[in-house]
Amino acid sequence: MNDPRIIVALDFAGKKQALEFARKTTPAQCRLKVGKELFTSCGPALVEELVAAGYDVFLDLKFHDIPNTVQKAASAAARLGVWMLNVHALGGSAMMRAARDGVEIVARRPFLIAVTVLTSMSEQDLRDSGIDKPLPQLVRQLARNTLDSGLDGVVCSAREAAGLRADIGDAALLVTPGIRPEWARADDQQRIVTPRQALAAGASYLVIGRPITGHADPAYALELISESIAQR
Ligand code: C5P
Numbered sequence: 001m002n003d004p005r006i007i008v009a010l011d012f013a014g015k016k017q018a019l020e021f022a023r024k025t026t027p028a029q030c031r032l033k034v035g036k037e038l039f040t041s042c043g044p045a046l047v048e049e050l051v052a053a054g055y056d057v058f059l060d061l062k063f064h065d066i067p068n069t070v071q072k073a074a075s076a077a078a079r080l081g082v083w084m085l086n087v088h089a090l091g092g093s094a095m096m097r098a099a100r101d102g103v104e105i106v107a108r109r110p111f112l113i114a115v116t117v118l119t120s121m122s123e124q125d126l127r128d129s130g131i132d133k134p135l136p137q138l139v140r141q142l143a144r145n146t147l148d149s150g151l152d153g154v155v156c157s158a159r160e161a162a163g164l165r166a167d168i169g170d171a172a173l174l175v176t177p178g179i180r181p182e183w184a185r186a187d188d189q190q191r192i193v194t195p196r197q198a199l200a201a202g203a204s205y206l207v208i209g210r211p212i213t214g215h216a217d218p219a220y221a222l223e224l225i226s227e228s229i230a231q232r
Contacts, residue, residue: 005199005229006222007031007058007175009209015042019049024219027054029226031083033207035060047080056083058175058207062115064088067098074102074112082110084175086155089114089142096149111152113175116142119157119191136160143168155207158198159191165202177207181225184211195229 008030012018018038032055034047039061050057059082063070070087077085087099096114103109116139117126123135131138143154143164153173156164161174180192187210198206208225215221 002028004028004030005205006225007033007205007207008212009033009035009207010038011035011209011213012038013041015046018046021213021218022050022053022055025222027056029222031056031058033058033060044080047082051081058084060086062086062088063099064091067095070095071098071102074099075105078103078106078110084111084113086113086115089116089146093145093149096146096151100150111173113153113155113173114146114151115155140167147172153204157191158193158201158203161198161201161203173204174202175205175207176203179206179208181211181228195225199229
């Protein structure tokens with residue numbers, strides 16, 4: 001079975017651009033990530049359209065709420081037919097277990113992963129929020145909580161992937177953003193790695209946005225990246 005490693009971040013403001021992109025590629029080449037901007041402007045109907053077009057959709061809404069609310073939101077996402085969804089590990093183990101129960105309502109449940117600490121947060125930001133633990137330790141603890149709560153894996157920087165892989169085992173999914181092929185601009189990403197490096201570090205799936213969506217020929221950009229990882 002075809003199992004593309006690339007998840008394209010559809011960071012578009014509107015439905016027209018998102019569907020246009022989906023027509024330029026195929027579900028055999030990539031999976032698609034729908035985040036807060038696109039979901040808030042276009043709603044679940046767009047997700048259903050992408051799923052109906054055959055795409056595996058990662059619904060990146062990072063749920064973080066009381067367990068009952070997250071369970072119901074996770075069930076709603078599962079009913080949309082998404083392939084993967086996520087929550088914040090800082091929501092706690094009870095919330096993550098509730099999310100896991102929530103996705104079980106469909107026969108083929110989506111993968112459920114957690115964000116440990118947002119990569120935009122510094123250690124100072126954590127201290128300002130009353131969290132004194134060093135950031136790497138906190139990431140590892142939250143990753144372990146995530147797996148212990150029955151989730152499938154975590155979102156992490158590819159630079160954290162090798163350490164986390166050793167910590168939480170081979171079966172866990174590691175989904176890594178911050179990826180840039182050698183030929184692409186870094187944009188606002190600070191600590192980038194190439195697609196090959198990310199996979200070598202143990203990443204399961206690569207989230208890639210602008211190098212593909214901002215390319216004059218997105219299908220060609222996707223092909224170049226797919227070739228670079230096929231030669232691993
Ligand atoms: O365009 P680019 O490849 O930078 O897009 C990366 C995607 O991954 C964006 O949708 C961004 O919100 C998401 N992301 C990230 N860093 C994280 C978590 C998610 O860049 N730590």
